[in-house]
Amino acid sequence: MAKRTVADQLVEILLAGGAQRVYGVVGDSLNPVVDAVRRHDGLDWVSVRHEEAGAFAAGADAQLTGRLGVCAGSCGPGNLHLINGLYDAHRSMAPVVAVASHIPSTEIGTGYFQETHPTAIFQECSHFCELVSRREQLARVAQIAIQQAIGRNGVSVIVLPGDVAEEEATGEELEHTYRLDQRPTSQPADTVVGEFADRLDAATRVTLFCGKGVAGAHDEVLALAERVKAPVGHALGGKDWIQYDNPYDVGMSGLLGYGACYEAMHSCELLVLLGTDFPYVQFMPTTPRVVQVDTRRERLGSRSRLDLGVWGDVKETLHALLPRVADNPDRSFLDRMLRRHRELVARMRAYTDDTRARRPVRPEFVAATLDDLAARDAIFTVDTGMCNVWAARLVHATAGRRILGSYAHGSMANALPHAIGAQCAEPDRQVIAMCGDGGFSMLMGDMLTLVQHELPVKLVIFNNGSLGMVALEMMVEGYLPYQTALKNPDFAALARAAGMTGIRIEDPADVRDGLREALATPGPVLVDALTDPNALSMPPRITSEQTKGFALAATKLVLAGDAEELLNLARSNLRNLPRP
Ligand SMILES: Cc1ncc(C[n+]2csc(CCOP(=O)(O)OP(=O)(O)O)c2C)c(N)n1
Ligand SMILES: [Mg+2]
Numbered sequence: 001m002a003k004r005t006v007a008d009q010l011v012e013i014l015l016a017g018g019a020q021r022v023y024g025v026v027g028d029s030l031n032p033v034v035d036a037v038r039r040h041d042g043l044d045w046v047s048v049r050h051e052e053a054g055a056f057a058a059g060a061d062a063q064l065t066g067r068l069g070v071c072a073g074s075c076g077p078g079n080l081h082l083i084n085g086l087y088d089a090h091r092s093m094a095p096v097v098a099v100a101s102h103i104p105s106t107e108i109g110t111g112y113f114q115e116t117h118p119t120a121i122f123q124e125c126s127h128f129c130e131l132v133s134r135r136e137q138l139a140r141v142a143q144i145a146i147q148q149a150i151g152r153n154g155v156s157v158i159v160l161p162g163d164v165a166e167e168e169a170t171g172e173e174l175e176h177t178y179r180l181d182q183r184p185t186s187q188p189a190d191t192v193v194g195e196f197a198d199r200l201d202a203a204t205r206v207t208l209f210c211g212k213g214v215a216g217a218h219d220e221v222l223a224l225a226e227r228v229k230a231p232v233g234h235a236l237g238g239k240d241w242i243q244y245d246n247p248y249d250v251g252m253s254g255l256l257g258y259g260a261c262y263e264a265m266h267s268c269e270l271l272v273l274l275g276t277d278f279p280y281v282q283f284m285p286t287t288p289r290v291v292q293v294d295t296r297r298e299r300l301g302s303r304s305r306l307d308l309g310v311w312g313d314v315k316e317t318l319h320a321l322l323p324r325v326a327d328n329p330d331r332s333f334l335d336r337m338l339r340r341h342r343e344l345v346a347r348m349r350a351y352t353d354d355t356r357a358r359r360p361v362r363p364e365f366v367a368a369t370l371d372d373l374a375a376r377d378a379i380f381t382v383d384t385g386m387c388n389v390w391a392a393r394l395v396h397a398t399a400g401r402r403i404l405g406s407y408a409h410g411s412m413a414n415a416l417p418h419a420i421g422a423q424c425a426e427p428d429r430q431v432i433a434m435c436g437d438g439g440f441s442m443l444m445g446d447m448l449t450l451v452q453h454e455l456p457v458k459l460v461i462f463n464n465g466s467l468g469m470v471a472l473e474m475m476v477e478g479y480l481p482y483q484t485a486l487k488n489p490d491f492a493a494l495a496r497a498a499g500m501t502g503i504r505i506e507d508p509a510d511v512r513d514g515l516r517e518a519l520a521t522p523g524p525v526l527v528d529a530l531t532d533p534n535a536l537s538m539p540p541r542i543t544s545e546q547t548k549g550f551a552l553a554a555t556k557l558v559l560a561g562d563a564e565e566l567l568n569l570a571r572s573n574l575r576n577l578p579r580p
Contacts, residue, residue: 006135007036009169010142010160011043014097017068017146018180021046021061021424022099023054024072025081028114029162030101033072046424046453048417049445051078055085055098056414057421060381060404062094064425067180068149072099075162076114080121084411086155087125091408093153093212097145098122105133105161122157129157135167139174146178186295187320188312196291196310196317197324203270203289205333206230209253209261212237213275213294213314218399220318221274222246229328230268231337233261235278236392236407243397248334250341253283256392258348260341268333275314278303279408293317348393351535361508363462363531367394369511370432370460373519376400378430381418383439384410385469386535387462391434413442416459420446423455430458430519437463437488450524451499458518459526461491464533472536478548495526505529 010033014022023046026034037045048054051073062069069089073079079100089096100118102108107115122129128148132141138160145156188196200206206228214221214234218241225232225248232248236256243249251259265271266285273292277299278284284304292300293310300309310317352368367390374380377400382391384406391403404422406414419433440461450457465488471481492502501521505514505528518525 003168005032005036005165006132006138006160006167006169007032007165008039009138009172009175010099010158010165011036011040013139013142013146013175014068014070015040015042016175016177017097017143017150018178019043019068019070019097020065021058022070022072023048023057023061023421023424024099025049025051025054025074025078027074027078028101029103029165030072030074030078030099032162032165033099033101033160046420046449048420048449050443051081052083052085052413053417053420053443053446053449055082055096056088056417057085057424058096058098059085059089059092059094060418060421061425062089062096063092063404064379064402064422067095068146069094069096069421070099071096072101075101075103076116079118080116083121083125084409085417086122086157088406088409088411088414090125090127090155092406094155095149095153096155097149098126098155098157100157100159101165102131102159102161104163106163108161118157118159122155126155126157127152129159131159131161132164133161135164135169136171138164138169139171143174143176150178150180185316186311186313187316188293188310190320192308192310192312193317193320193324195308196321199270199289199291199308200228200272200321200325203228203268204328204330205268206270206272206328207250207264207268207288207337208232208248208272208274209265209276209278210234210238210242210274211276211278212241214238215241215275217274217315217318218242218245220315220322222248223322224272224318224325227322227325227327229331229334230272231260231264231334231341233259233264235276236388236405237278238276239392239397240402241397244399244401248338250337251345252392254278254280256389257283258393259344260337263340264337267337273304352394358508359506360530360532361505361511363390363464363529363535364394365508366460366462366505366511366515366529366531367391367434369515370434371395373512373515374401374432375430378432379404379419379422379426381405381415381422381431381433383415383434383436384412385436385439385467386464386472387415387434387436387439388469390462395434412436412439414439416440416443416446416457419457419459420449420453420455423450423457424453431456432519433457433459435459435461436468437461437465437486437491438467440491441486441488447495447498447500447524447526454523456523456525459495459524460515460518461526461528462531463488463491463528464531464535466533468533468535471533491528492526495528500524500526503527
């Protein structure tokens with residue numbers, strides 16, 4: 001009988017931990033692990049063209065399934081390529097195990113071919129990162145890696161020299177299985193719930209602001225909003241879970257924000273932060289009283305002064321709280337915020353409805369049409385850049401949809417590889433990647449992964465020939481846009497050459513039919529939509545410093561003889577400019 005290797009043992013432990021797929025590129029020291037995957041049922045190898053794509057894919061897979069995602073890279077450069085995707089997975093709290101294979105254990109420290117030190121490299125983007133230098137270690141290291149990834153929601157890295165991986169396994173008595181279907185409840189202390197209720201009862205103007213910690217607590221949050229007559233805003237991470245079927249919705253705060261959220265947070269008496277680690281303190285109000293609820297005690301108060309920190313799960317906390325909170329008879333604040341929200345949203349949608357005649361195509365129009373045509377349970381993946389803005393503002397969450405992005409790490413090029421992981425995890429759902437032209441071209445090679453694995457992802461490229469978000473940043477800060485222009489190929493033709501359907505949209509009149517055709521075509525499709533490079537987004541609140549910067553850049557444009565560009569910019573954004 002063939003011996004059971006350390007690599008076999010690793011695969012069996014990963015299987016017991018709930019893993020279903022390994023994303024990666026095969027090679028050298030990783031080969032014993034690859035071969036063990038090949039010989040085991042239940043764990044599939046998904047080959048990608050760049051390991052970074054594999055790490056992003058594992059992160060998306062884990063975020064959608066709630067199960068362990070796995071990626072792997074060979075020694076030195078192979079696993080080094082994982083790093084950006086691992087940072088994203090870690091900061092998105094996706095349970096992911098990365099197998100970083102390593103040079104022969106006897107050569108470590110000698111400056112050997114391809115030598116790196118993965119335990120140092122991956123330290124910061126993981127909860128756990130250990131070298132297996134003896135076969136006896138594998139069982140416990142692999143298990144602790146899984147426990148850390150699942151238990152703390154993040155990345156673990158197992159550094160495994162190729163020679164150790166092919167040794168005969170020992171120590172199986174240390175192996176155990178996992179229950180993935182359990183989650184402890186974390187109800188806050190009774191006295192704290194009482195104080196929370198008293199604070200709610202004492203305030204007439206309450207605003208709720210939600211992050212991804214409200215997942216699974218839709219009904220409870222709405223019940224609280226109804227009870228205390230509170231507008232409900234969200235950070236981008238909360239959008240999936242709270243924007244849908246929500247009559248109290250006032251949109252989003254932050255740089256990408258929209259609607260009346262900012263105002264509701266700043267004009268309330270009591271602000272309730274629910275499961276959010278929203279990082280921009282400059283958007284946080286300083287006058288209202290603040291209560292924050294989070295399962296992570298270390299997060300309480302890390303972004304804002306607090307009057308009360310509630311250490312508990314949002315669902316459990318609200319469940320305990322609701323019977324103790326009185327009905328607020330005064331809904332005037334809520335009504336005022338909802339009215340304001342409707343006005344602001346109507347203004348924001350100026351480019352989504354009536355732009356058929358205008359060239360180049362407005363990106364808002366593409367995003368809104370996509371939102372309209374996409375399935376009720378579609379999975380959207382969204383590139384960092386202006387696509388984030390269009391998705392945040394114009395793609396509607398539903399009870400069944402998911403909208404994944406690189407929200408905490410903020411990396412470009414996430415949409416395509418996230419879509420790979422999403423489609424592998426959910427083969428029967430519609431997966432739509434909203435890509436920037438800069439982001440798409442950064443990891444473009446993995447378009448071939450869609451063809452190779454017949455993944456029917458629909459890529460929609462917002463091709464504005466520009467690193468648009470950066471051009472905007474530069475102008476807002478008073479710089480002239482520099483090195484932001486991109487000379488692009490016809491991406492649709494490129495897609496066709498690669499073996500997938502390619503659709504190019506240049507005219508606004510073709511947007512609807514083009515997107516409809518893309519969504520209806522089986523197999524992978526790329527839509528190359530030529531969009532207006534001048535489409536800007538304005539944050540819900542811009543400071544006078546920012547306006548000054550914009551005015552300064554405008555003056556510089558005129559002085560540099562680019563008056564025409566300035567006119568284009570003004571013409572494109574007339575309706576987006578914030579008004580009091
Ligand atoms: C890996 C990485 N490099 C650089 C940046 C800085 N950055 C943020 S958005 C952006 C431009 C994105 O351009 P594109 O994908 O074309 O999207 P657009 O904003 O034009 O819609 C850049 C360079 C980043 N966030 N991540
Ligand atoms: Mg662009």
